Amino acid sequence: MSERASKETVPGAGAPSAPPPANARAGAFSRLTRSRPTRPGEVYGVPGQGDAFWLSLGSIAFIIFLWWLVTFLGWVKPLFVPSPGAIIAKFVDVWQNGFTNTSFVEHVWISTARVFGAFLLACVVGIPLGIAMGMSPTVRGIFDPPIEFYRPIPPLAYLPLMIIWFGIGETSKVLxxxxxxxxxxxxxxxxxxxxxxxxxxHAAYSFGATRWQVMRHVILPSALPEILTAMRIGIGFGWTTLVAAEMVAATKGLGYMVLSASQFLQTSTVIMGIVVIAAIAYAFDLLMRFVERKVVPWKGRM
Incomplete structure (x- = not known):
């Protein structure tokens, strides 16, 4: 009798325990997610940004040390691979005395203006066109074939056409x-x-959103991560094409400096110019990564 009474006074006694309510499960899930690392790259034991920075720094230091060791031991002649000290000395010399009667800063400025001018123009034209291609099959059917046709062609292949059509001035280089x-x-x-x-x-349209509001609040935030990645890739192609653009009738610029030095076997000047181009491109890439973290902080998070 007492056992029966106890079962009646205690609801659910002797029966399978009921699942916890939804709010309890949500609270447990939130505590679980708060216990996980929240910084990018720190999910499930993957090194975070601080660790990645020191790994990158160590990798660069190792490459420079290996470069110095090869040249110090004389395994490669300085004509082919100058030492890091020779590159630094050449950089100081060009910084102080210029190259072909033009200061080093002017060479850097001319090349940077060409690349970033073309990059900004490509973003102003390419991003709206790409968004229109993604939203409209008609626009995609019109513009997709010519873009896909010329995209695999190396810039050196249509460089003669640029010169024939637009001359040897700045227009052909920027274009x-x-x-x-x-x-x-x-x-x-x-x-x-x-x-x-x-x-x-569909949810936005069901709440009465207009086409502009859907594009502004739904499509554009979803597309921003890939757009920023495409911009990073595009600027890399721009710096790659710089040397080809400055091959014809150029008297200033980093690409001109590299090509002119190669004709006189000035390997240290060639490598110095390549390092400067890479440093500028890498600095812009770091800037784009910072913009990504601020504009699309959800990218790469779990």
Whole structure:
């Protein structure tokens, strides 16, 4: 009798325990997620940004040490691979005395203006066009074939056409760099638009959103990570095309400096110019990564 009474006074006694309520499960999940690392790259034991920075620094130091060791032991002649000290000395010399009667800062400024001018033009034209290609089958059918046709062609292949059509001035150089940047930016923007979840778009329309509001609040935030990645890839193609753009009738610029020095076997000047181009491109890439962390902080998070 007492056992029966106890079962009646204590609901659920002797029966399988009921599942916890939804709010309790949500609280447990939130505590679980708070206990995980929240910084990018620190999920499930993957090194974080601080560890990655020191690994990158160590990798660069190892490469420079290996370079110095090879030249110090004389395994390679200085004509082919000068020592790091020779590169630094050449950099100081060009910084102080210039190259071909032009200061080093002017060479850097001319090349940077060409690349970033073409890059900004490619972004202004390519991003809206890519978004339109992603949203409209008609626009995609019109512009996709010509972009995909010229995209695999190396810039040196249509450099003669640029010279024939636009001469040997700045227009042909900037246009050549523009074409190398435009394709990845436009195609990346198109791919980003198509990555937007159709459920979110339908939900926005069901709440009465206009087409502009859907693009502004749903499609564009979903496409931003791929658009920024496409911009990083595009600027890399721009710096790659710089040397080709400055091959013809150029008297200033880093590409001109590299090509002119190679004709006189000034290997230290060639490597110094390559290092400067790489340093500028890498600095811009770091800037784009910072912009990504601020504009799309959810990218790469779990």
């Amino acid at each position: 050549l760099i523009f074409l190398s940047v435009f394709a990845p930016v436009a195609l990346g923007s198109r791919s980003g638009v198509r990555s937007a979840a159709i459920e979110q778009i």
